[in-house]
Amino acid sequence: MALILKHHHPSFIYSNIHSKKRNFATNFRAKFAHRRFNKPLVSVVPSVRVNRISSASVNGYSVVNHDDSIDVADCTDNEVKVKVTERLLRLVKLIPSLFPGGEWWRFLDDVEVVQNAKPVTLVKALRRMWGLIASDRWVIFSAFSALVLTALTEISIPHFLTASIFSAQSGDTAVFHGNVKLLIFLCITSGICSGLRGCWFGIANMILVKRMRETLYTTLLLQDINFFDSESIGDLTSRLGSDCQQVSRVIGNDLNLILRNLLQATGALIYLLVLSWPLGLCTLTICSTLSFIMLRYGQYQKKAAKLTQEYTASANEVAQETISLMRTVRVYGTERREVERYNNWLEKLAHISLRTSAAYGIWNFSFNTLYHSTQVIAVLIGGMSIMAGHITAEKLTKFILYSEWLIYSTWFVGDNLSSLMQSVGASEKVFQMMDLAPSHQFTSRGSKLPNLKGRIEFVNVSFSYTSRETVNVLQDINITVNPYEVVALVGLSGSGKSTIVNLLLRLYEPTNGQILIDGSPLKDLDIKWLRERIGYVGQEPRLFRMDVKSNIAYGCTRDVTQEDIEWAAKQASAHDFISSLPDGYNTIVDDDLLSGGQKQRIAIARAILRDPSILILDEATSALDAESEYNIKDVLRAAGENFKRTVIIIAHRLTTVQAADRIVVMDRGHIIEMGNHKELLLKDGLYARLTRRQVDAVG
Numbered sequence: 001m002a003l004i005l006k007h008h009h010p011s012f013i014y015s016n017i018h019s020k021k022r023n024f025a026t027n028f029r030a031k032f033a034h035r036r037f038n039k040p041l042v043s044v045v046p047s048v049r050v051n052r053i054s055s056a057s058v059n060g061y062s063v064v065n066h067d068d069s070i071d072v073a074d075c076t077d078n079e080v081k082v083k084v085t086e087r088l089l090r091l092v093k094l095i096p097s098l099f100p101g102g103e104w105w106r107f108l109d110d111v112e113v114v115q116n117a118k119p120v121t122l123v124k125a126l127r128r129m130w131g132l133i134a135s136d137r138w139v140i141f142s143a144f145s146a147l148v149l150t151a152l153t154e155i156s157i158p159h160f161l162t163a164s165i166f167s168a169q170s171g172d173t174a175v176f177h178g179n180v181k182l183l184i185f186l187c188i189t190s191g192i193c194s195g196l197r198g199c200w201f202g203i204a205n206m207i208l209v210k211r212m213r214e215t216l217y218t219t220l221l222l223q224d225i226n227f228f229d230s231e232s233i234g235d236l237t238s239r240l241g242s243d244c245q246q247v248s249r250v251i252g253n254d255l256n257l258i259l260r261n262l263l264q265a266t267g268a269l270i271y272l273l274v275l276s277w278p279l280g281l282c283t284l285t286i287c288s289t290l291s292f293i294m295l296r297y298g299q300y301q302k303k304a305a306k307l308t309q310e311y312t313a314s315a316n317e318v319a320q321e322t323i324s325l326m327r328t329v330r331v332y333g334t335e336r337r338e339v340e341r342y343n344n345w346l347e348k349l350a351h352i353s354l355r356t357s358a359a360y361g362i363w364n365f366s367f368n369t370l371y372h373s374t375q376v377i378a379v380l381i382g383g384m385s386i387m388a389g390h391i392t393a394e395k396l397t398k399f400i401l402y403s404e405w406l407i408y409s410t411w412f413v414g415d416n417l418s419s420l421m422q423s424v425g426a427s428e429k430v431f432q433m434m435d436l437a438p439s440h441q442f443t444s445r446g447s448k449l450p451n452l453k454g455r456i457e458f459v460n461v462s463f464s465y466t467s468r469e470t471v472n473v474l475q476d477i478n479i480t481v482n483p484y485e486v487v488a489l490v491g492l493s494g495s496g497k498s499t500i501v502n503l504l505l506r507l508y509e510p511t512n513g514q515i516l517i518d519g520s521p522l523k524d525l526d527i528k529w530l531r532e533r534i535g536y537v538g539q540e541p542r543l544f545r546m547d548v549k550s551n552i553a554y555g556c557t558r559d560v561t562q563e564d565i566e567w568a569a570k571q572a573s574a575h576d577f578i579s580s581l582p583d584g585y586n587t588i589v590d591d592d593l594l595s596g597g598q599k600q601r602i603a604i605a606r607a608i609l610r611d612p613s614i615l616i617l618d619e620a621t622s623a624l625d626a627e628s629e630y631n632i633k634d635v636l637r638a639a640g641e642n643f644k645r646t647v648i649i650i651a652h653r654l655t656t657v658q659a660a661d662r663i664v665v666m667d668r669g670h671i672i673e674m675g676n677h678k679e680l681l682l683k684d685g686l687y688a689r690l691t692r693r694q695v696d697a698v699g
């Protein structure tokens with residue numbers, strides 16, 4: 001057995017056998033590294049296909065360096081014969097593995113390593129669901145009342161049906177009419193109750209899925225930013241979408257049908273035992289065998305559901321990534337590869353689906369055989385009993401009808417039980433995510449300052465991202481930004497400039513040292529209050545799919561008028577292009593409709609509209625033309641009566657920062673130079689070097 005790269009087409013083989021334990025550890029590390037750092041995802045899973053391809057994996061991608069797989073066309077006659085024999089041998093070896101419990105039935109278990117959700121039992125899952133729906137318990141009670149009435153009326157029908165036929169045969173008109181009237185009453189009642197049952201359970205289902213999504217979505221939005229660094233969007237949307245839908249089936253569909261059939265099966269069994277206990281016991285034995293098979297089948301389905309959930313999430317992840325990077329895909333012509341990458345997960349899903357369908361086939365076969373054997377046994381023993389005069393033909397007919405009810409009810413219970421197991425399987429991850437504690441930023445109440453001047457101090461601040469704890473992104477940063485000062489952060493890419501801003505926005509907490517705002521520790525301040533007073537324009541601002549006006553007013557807590565919005569847009573040099581849009585400020589925009597510079601100007605208008613005490617611009621003007629940048633420079637500066645604010649500006653284009661009061665030069669997490677433009681040029685350090693290079697590049 002050889003090993004293939006995870007996420008790869010099965011034909012991509014990587015190296016030779018390692019122990020399963022090591023595979024798991026490698027898979028886990030690879031997945032972890034992939035999620036945290038977008039590192040190449042190289043993990044190993046067992047495979048039986050043997051090709052010789054050396055490849056490297058990048059985010060599930062195969063970068064094939066050299067393909068020397070064996071082509072059948074190149075083989076000699078002898079080699080072809082050997083191949084055919086090998087295939088036949090493989091086929092013969094496959095046969096024993098096809099029996100239930102054999103090797104063939106095993107799922108590819110490479111994703112089990114990332115399943116860290118605690119197993120949820122049915123009782124626990126039900127308790128959780130009850131917690132979500134309890135405030136609308138009247139819906140559940142109505143649904144269950146309708147269910148009980150339906151079950152009771154339906155189970156009584158065969159009795160009165162048989163009684164009517166046999167009373168007609170015996171010519172007893174009064175009894176016949178009485179039975180027919182009861183039959184009509186039972187049919188109407190069961191019809192009405194069945195309708196109500198379906199309706200109430202449908203409502204319960206809707207309430208449950210809504211609450212579940214609401215709770216999960218709220219929990220997700222309250223997580224630390226670290227959480228989003230490690231989780232993929234495809235995974236999260238899968239939990240919110242298909243998984244919640246699947247879990248909600250528990251009450252709306254599975255439990256409803258299981259209970260109905262359980263009630264009917266119990267009623268039928270009691271009736272059968274009363275009619276004839278030896279015959280009843282025979283049917284009970286058959287039903288017990290059926291239940292045992294059902295249980296095994298249910299367990300198998302539960303495992304299949306968990307894996308299907310994981311693979312579906314991974315497929316979503318690939319699709320989501322590809323579609324969002326469609327322009328790159330088109331330009332590099334990698335459509336085929338993307339389809340293969342997606343197909344890889346579809347193949348895994350098909351692998352499971354094939355086995356679950358086969359298992360369903362075996363289950364159906366067992367049911368059919370056992371069902372018909374009940375009929376044969378009933379006719380055989382019952383017929384002999386009639387001949388011996390122990391029971392009447394009417395009793396035997398009732399017996400056969402009720403044993404049919406019992407068997408069918410058991411079958412339905414089994415069918416819905418396996419669906420229930422699948423739903424419970426899907427619920428594990430959903431509940432695990434729902435249980436995540438919100439970021440303590442939302443649970444602890446900090447203090448508010450009477451007014452925010454905008455003095456910022458970094459005192460011995462060091463920081464490393466949790467996903468890369470050993471790498472110090474910032475080391476002993478000491479810097480004080482005075483109120484209304486404009487400070488620029490410059491340095492090579494990856495030197496930690498954006499990380500400083502991330503810490504200031506409290507998206508992450510420093511590993512060491514502390515940040516003070518107007519002399520108060522940042523972690524003691526009410527973060528919502530503080531963020532309302534900070535204007536931030538990120539590196540690549542993205543717009544919400546809503547009108548321009550709402551995009552500019554997004555997150556602004558004070559009431560703003562159209563004039564305010566237009567004023568902010570004018571300050572950001574955005575008014576002219578917004579006015580030329582089809583519906584002006586009411587034009588619905590999204591990321592694809594506007595240019596990078598236009599999006600930046602809207603984001604700048606959004607930040608200006610808040611009239612923040614602290615304005616943070618992280619490469620906020622990188623996509624602007626020189627004229628637009630010149631026009632809004634004054635606004636971004638802290639100068640003037642109307643713009644009393646502290647400004648932190650990050651820019652690679654050094655002309656942007658020349659006028660700053662102070663320029664802080666960073667290199668690999670350290671501050672290496674500080675001063676104004678002239679002072680730094682005189683120092684002839686990194687800043688002077690970078691400035692010269694940019695001038696040379698322009699020249």
Ligand SMILES: Nc1ncnc2c1ncn2[C@@H]1O[C@H](COP(=O)(O)OP(=O)(O)OP(=O)(O)O)[C@@H](O)[C@H]1O
Binds near residue numbers: 468
């Ligand atoms: N969420 C994250 N998880 C792990 N590492 C990160 C994360 N964000 C940034 N880093 C790493 O931290 C280091 C500093 O990144 P940062 O974005 O602060 O640099 P920068 O100076 O702003 O770069 P640029 O000018 O290219 O924007 C880099 O090595 C980067 O790979």
